[in-house]
Amino acid sequence: MSHGTTPPSPLILVADGPLGGEARVPGDKSISHRAIMLSALAVGRSEIRGLLEGEDVLATAAAMRAMGATVERLGPGHWIVDGVGVGGLLQPQAALDMGNSGTSTRLLMGLVASHPVTATFTGDESLSRRPMGRVIEPLGRMGADITASPGGRLPLILRGAETPLPIRYRLPVASAQVKSAILLAGLNIGAETVVEEPVPTRDHSERMLKGFGADLSAEPLPEGGNRIAIRGWASLKPQALEVPGDPSSAGFPLVAALIVPGSDVLIRGVGQNPTRDGLVRVLSMMGADIELLDPREVGGEPVADIRVRHSALRGIEVPPEVAPSMIDEYPILFVAAALAEGRTVMRGIEELRVKESDRIAAMAAGLRAAGVQVEELPDGLIVNGSGGGPVAGGATVATHLDHRIAMSFAVLSLVSRRPVKVDDRAPIATSFPDFLPLMQRLGAREGQSHEA
Structure with missing residues (x-):
């Protein structure tokens, strides 16, 4: 189970055009x-x-x-x-x-x-x-x-x-x-x-x-x-x-489709439990074009298909009370905020400091290295977005053995002038073994560090 015993395997994701098609994320x-x-x-x-x-x-x-x-x-x-x-x-x-x-x-x-x-x-x-x-x-x-x-x-x-x-x-x-x-x-x-x-x-x-x-x-x-x-x-x-599709895992292709120009993606069978749907609610507040299709119940849990299209996002103050319903999705929300117009302020998320890594510190360091302006708070993060244009990129970011850090920066790389290299893809297997093949099916590809 330990990821520290094998040499790291870096990952770079690149998008040569819009993302499109259907995806099914792993079970919750x-x-x-x-x-x-x-x-x-x-x-x-x-x-x-x-x-x-x-x-x-x-x-x-x-x-x-x-x-x-x-x-x-x-x-x-x-x-x-x-x-x-x-x-x-x-x-x-x-x-x-x-x-x-x-x-x-x-x-x-x-x-x-x-x-x-x-x-x-x-x-x-x-x-x-x-x-x-x-x-x-x-x-x-x-x-x-x-x-x-x-x-x-x-x-x-x-x-x-x-x-x-x-x-x-x-x-x-x-x-x-x-x-x-x-x-x-x-x-x-x-x-x-x-x-x-x-x-x-x-x-x-x-x-x-x-x-x-x-x-x-x-x-x-x-x-x-x-x-x-x-x-x-x-x-x-x-x-x-x-088991319905995991809303936390769905966050990665969902945000990728929002920030890669021209994208239109359908994610099938995602859990919509009201204690877990904070990411969709917050992104909608930021102007995201997200549709919930065919709402239904599976095994006592609400489920829907999610259609998401590239959107011009705007920075907001995220209500701290939504944190429990999306605590694991904040790393990918930070990435969405990096492409938004203006400032996104996220507070009340100090629990992220004791997750698989200190996710606030790790994401802040990686975003800065990729050219994003951020201000780290004791209980959160302020992200100054690019207004929809690509970020500088060109960084190698440390995952700290954290699967969500790894996938979040792989998504950021899709909209970077120069690729963002994730130092090790191995932690992704803890929650989303099919992440890379799924992103490739939607139109992303694995890139090289010298690509511009």
Whole structure:
């Protein structure tokens, strides 16, 4: 799973003309993780179609196998899972290698916390720099014994509680992963576990837990946010699941089509969960020509086809309250802002500093190197756009082992006078193994650093 052991493989993307055609992005990463985990806790066989087969989700699949579930691939995106039932997780015989996946780590820590097993969590160099304190604290209150590396980081050892305790917990910072970890721990507690979130975050866990038969309720709080309660010891029922296209992955071809002159692209079957649609809403505020076609529901999740055409974007002040609905899409929004007319101000996104990399610092450095004027803020970024004309480019940017940084600068290269070189394409495989072939099908090509 580690990307640090092989020589880097640089990537340059070039567009000789407009992008066009149809694309289908990988299955939603958040939903894919949860589909594997909850299928592994059901009693019986679940079938999953459209599963994302990136390295992060494969890490989740390997961990559930290590704890007793049967997880098998029948074909592209088509998997079956024979579950062990809530309370049935087995002691893993080796460390659980999470690769680069913070989602796998935090959610699986929640699962293990209320089972009487001990698990060691390890990860690659990037993941091992990411603090886990926000999930360690509530799981400790539930009775788990967690010994982490300095700073609450991996590797860590989690000893699940023999008699886990229900808690009522208000999240100090809105986080779907921390919320989900607590709810998953609550599955194996015979009482009510309650989580309060200060603002709504992605609700895939709640939707899927209900779909599998968990006793879960969610209601808005008078002061904003939500109260979610789960009563454990439910017998989860196996499901036939279809995973919609990942809106975070769709952001890359979507923004590419917006900024490459003359482009007209259709992206099929993208999830439109209202807790995940912030990028489309913000780009529309900036003047993007985006149409949602054939809205429908797939596996309890809203889905639509997205048609996007090249647009003259204008800089805006992005409302900070949209951040939870698009936190992973900010790197590609920074790229869209670089081509807009005027200033785009993005605040309230300090969480980006503790993602796979410090995404604010990494994007600011790469954008500056490519000739874009930016001002870094403690909690965000101000981007002064080019007004639609190409940026200077000519830089090599550091990905810091971060897949979203790599793909964002590959897209920026499409509208640069001189190509932008991404220092290593390897991290892209964690979430979007088909990124390069998909962009090539739309009309981009792999370029050389000497091209002007």
